[in-house]
Amino acid sequence: MxxxxxxxxxxxxxxxxxxxxxxxxxxxxxxxxxxxxxxxxxxxxxxxxxxxxxxxxxxxxxxxxxxxxxxxxxxxxxxxxxxxxxxxxxxxxxxxxxxxxxxxxxxxxxxxxxxxxxxxxVDASSVTGDADRGLDLFWAEGDCASCHIVAGQGTAVGPELTIIGLRRGADYLREALSAPAARLPVARSGARSGFFEYLPVRIVTHDGDIYNGMRMNEDSFTIQLMTVSGAFVSLRKGEIAEMEKRVGHSLMPVAQDLDEDDVEDLVAYLTTLGRGS
Amino acid sequence: MEVLIGCGLAARRGCAASGIAFAAVALGVSTGQSATAQVPYERLVAADSEPESWLTYSGNYGSHRFSRLDQINAANVADLRVVWAYQMDEGLIETTPIVADGVMYVTEPPSSVTALDARTGKRLWKWTPQMGSDVLHIGFPEVNRGVAILDSTLYVGTLDAHLVALDARSGAVRWDVEVADNAIGFSLTLAPLALDGKIIVGVSGAEAGVRGFIDAYDPDTGKLIWRTYTIPAPGEFGSDTWGGNSWETGGGSTWLTGSYDPELDLLYWPIGNPAPDWNGDVRPGDNLYTDCLLALDPDTGEIVWWFQFTPHDTHDWDANQIQVLVDAEWEGEPRKLVVTANRNAFYYVLDRETGEFLHGTEYSKQTWAEGLDENGRPIVIPGTDPTEEGNLVWPSLQGAANWFSPSYSPMTRLFYQPTRIMGAIYYKADVEYEPGQPFMGGGEQALRGEEASGAVKALDVLTGELKWEFPLQSPPWAGVMATAGNLVFGGSEEGNIFALDAGTGEPLWNFQAGAAVRSGPMSFEIDGQQRVVNSAGGTMFVFGLPEGGGSGGARPGSF
Known part of the structure; x- marks a missing residue:
């Protein structure tokens, strides 16, 4: 680092x-x-x-x-x-x-x-979980890598987490696991600065095609999506019959199967990412 | 003879060096002036009669930013394509080019001037001022919005607060005067305004606590003809609107090009915010003439009338927006009007002979005033000033409008305004004046992302009533231009350079330029082909229809 x-x-x-x-x-x-x-x-x-x-x-x-x-x-x-x-x-x-x-x-x-x-x-003292167990959870039963990349491994549906420990605090990470829709990531540079990233969008075209995905970019004339299966879709606004921007939703599943200890262990693991340990 | 004027112009730097024949460069020049009078005052007054040119920052003295060219229209605009592009020096492009007699004169950031062959985009000459690396620009980026042309001379303001006259044929300096001291925060970013025998400029610097002014210079010598301060000194009218010595550092900068009515012989100039911006405690009173529109006698600089949009402003809502002159019937009587969409989110209609307030209405979200009273004074909602803890108010400090140009179409009678729909939490802080230091007294935290947006709004020019709006993802920084082709051209932060139907707002053409658009479009004609110009990122794009356009006029016999 x-x-x-x-x-x-x-x-x-x-x-x-x-x-x-x-x-x-x-x-x-x-x-x-x-x-x-x-x-x-x-x-x-x-x-x-x-x-x-x-x-x-x-x-x-x-x-x-x-x-x-x-x-x-x-x-x-x-x-x-x-x-x-x-x-x-x-x-x-x-x-x-x-x-x-x-x-x-x-x-x-x-x-x-x-x-x-x-x-x-991170208030380091608030991280009480077991980072090693968190690592196991992340890569095995949690299957987090099916949607996230860490250090080059995994699949890019959600945000890359390689240095997430540098970018986010523990409270943020806890919330991201238990209520992922509460705070969508926000773009920090370029013209998209301040806009939600990974905003779920549902689009119906005039041809009747239906797309569910995350907005990758948008202007007054076009929108770019990645579908949940990872396919890239580019649409012109003129082709769109209905568009629902699902602010307050996230494609990240709520960690219902995880108990409190699991969450703490995952948080402990995530806070190490990018921190050189 | 006029053709030779243009050919000689090109020959100095273009023909001889490249072997390209520029014989047609000046075709279409209709003036019978002497060899030194390329664009005399008479051509500026009659700018509407030669739509193939673009002779002033806003296209005409009335600041309509309206092109009377109609070759590009709703039926063919979808075919528009890049004819040529020009890559500028690094920095923000906020310039509007001037086009006269086949040559485009454009400024590059921070303060360079370049002459281009308007047909091909090939450079004829470029002038770059020698400025130190320590030039101050407190409260604004290193930008320049363009040149003025008068006779055969160009006039440019520089970031280090000089006004420079350049020979239009070669870029050689005719004269160079220091308008004000950059070390205490003065700069020139605006395009000067050329009148009959006068070059009018204003200054930036309110965020450094300057005392603003408007200047008139002799075009031939650079001698100062008059200076009118925008903050009255003790004993002068309006001085009682400043508590204590606050007038000395009262701001009121004059950083955007004004308008001119040749018949009334009145100059209209908008005035900027009071200083310090967000802490009004230290400057009790209405703070004249900050946030005003001034009507001035161009011969003397005397203030003929004034109208203040935002008395005792505490939100940095400069009135430095384009002032649009419109002649129309008002309640059955023909009236000479000046209309403006102010940064404070209200649209104003004034009588431009007298300054009388005729009408005002909200055109974008605002939470600071209940409305305007019968004199146009805002009825301020208590508790909307900045505080130490922060106070959420619409619009943000960048306002609902800003320097970027609106457009007025005499065909649709609509006023097209790129509009920022954005709130901000305003903070107040203590501040003490130190020369050459920021003097703002607070700041803001603007709402962003999905909480902010923009639109091109089409307003009835007399009522300000919304006729249509075209939504923009982000609050814009780009101007618009309506044309006789019933189009409105504009740009977005997301990199769209686009055309809308002027009557309905329906989108008709979009070019993704790859970077934010921060300038105002203009149009000209060459070889019988209409061109539309706008910039994005570091590149200026010149668009045209495919027929007869192609790659910069590369037709048989052209070279």
Missing amino acids: RIAQTTWPLSLAVPILLLLCPPAAAQEAADAAPELEDAERAERLYRAHCARCHGVQGLGGEGPELAQLALPRVADQVQLERIIRFGIPGTGMPGARATVLDDDAVSLVAGYVLWLGAQTT
Whole structure:
């Protein structure tokens, strides 16, 4: 894992260590009081310079969400500081010249952004299950790989889970298992940003064909689906007689056959994914 | 003679270098001006009479963004295809090209100007300003929306707040003036407006707490003719609408091209938000002339009348939308009107001679006002200001409308407005002014995804009543253009460049361009063929019908 191997400045706040360290160290870190260095100034700087596009809570707006465990363009704080300083060419992300944000301020803002992401992290102490048993469940009786890919193995009907432990917290994963429709994944980049992924859609065409599947993309003229059997379907809106977007539903089955321990074991396994252990 | 003007234009950079014969470039020029007068003021006034050209940002002084070309129409638009494309420098494309006498003049991000052969897309010249890497642009991306042309000179504003005059034949700099200091947040992103003997520009920078203004420059020398500040100084009319010294950092930027009525000789310019954006506590009062439409005497810059859409704005609802001039019968009397779909989600009809409010109505979801009173002042719902904890209000800070252009068709009498349907949680924060620093006082968390959407709305131009709407997946950032072919062209965040039936909104053509559309369409004609232009991602596309179009006019005898 690239992130975990990064050398990290000691001055950084505890939740960021939680993000970047292997679970044992994270556990240790979580026991300490999570504090952000010069939190008040960092928040003020963030609100002044970043919140207009990325949202006050880092949940995105005109710019992408920052409150996530792994930022796609960011391996470490040094890289994040470089982005803040120089921007991202070809996007709306501007650079901040030194007279606007000095090095100290850039460092504080970067720390705050990583802290925002860390707020979504797993509270490691809440993971009580047996990860090894979870692994067995996932790959054997649970048959999760029939719809999910982990590290190149499995089938891509639902989301890839290779680094799900970096991207989602334990509570989120618990909910995803027991009530998968409660919170569909949301696209985080490109024009689809903010839209539901894996949204179940039922379509009836003028020719009478019926398609049940997940929306892969959509614009005002077309829609792209993957059916539950994994077939790709492209339709023009003009061909469609009826379309039901089933917000509040998920094609992921509710884990009815799993007891509480099973769920906890699966959560324990999933939280290890992408975390280098 | 006029044909030679165009040929010489091309010959400098095109004919000699490539061996391509450009003899036909300037065919169709109908002006009898001297060799230096390629596009004199008279042609700008009469822009509607030469629909083969596109001579101003919005197509005419009334800002209709309406093409009188009808070769492409409902019956054949489905055959539209790419004739040529031009790949721009990296960045957001928000530009509208100018086309005159066979040459297209277009800006590339951040502030370059390029001349292209309008037939083939081949570049004739390109000018790039020397700007430092530390140019400030607080509150907006590195964009440019286009050039103005007057006689044989192009005028472009730059991100570092200069106004530059370029020789239209070669791109050589005629003059270069600093409009304002970029180090305290000023920029120029708008297309300048060329009038008779004046180049009008406005500035960006309210998010850095600038004091906005509108300038008029001598086209020949770059000398400042007048400057009108949008925030009154103590003692001036309106200064009592600013508490304390808040006027000094009051914002009111002027970052979108205005409109002009040659008969009334009045210039119409929309004004931006007050600063700081979301914390109104530090600037008690109505904060004139922020969020206003100003009517100005173009000779002196004197404010003839003003109308404020959003007094004491706390949501960043600049009035920098295109102001559309319409002549129509109003309650039995012919009236000269100015209409606009404001960022605050209301549509306004004003008398453009007097500024009198005639009518206003909600055209997109809003939760901040019960309506407008008889003077057009919003009846604000208490408790809709930003708070430290956050306050959910429609529309979002980007508004129901923004800079992207509406269109008015004199054929359908409809006003076509790309509309953002999106709410946001608004936050207020303390802020202190520091030169060259963000001065906003809060922020927003916009609702996204399935909670936000967009539409192209067709409104009755006099009542604002919805006639039809075409749904868009995401709130749009792209303008629209109606045509005499009874079409409305537009673009989407999902990469669709499309045409709708202007009367019904029925979708008739769609091209998936592969990246978000962020500019406004325009149209011109060359070799008797209508072209439609729009950009997506980093590419500008020029569309035409197959017959006689093909790959950039590659017909026998052309080369």
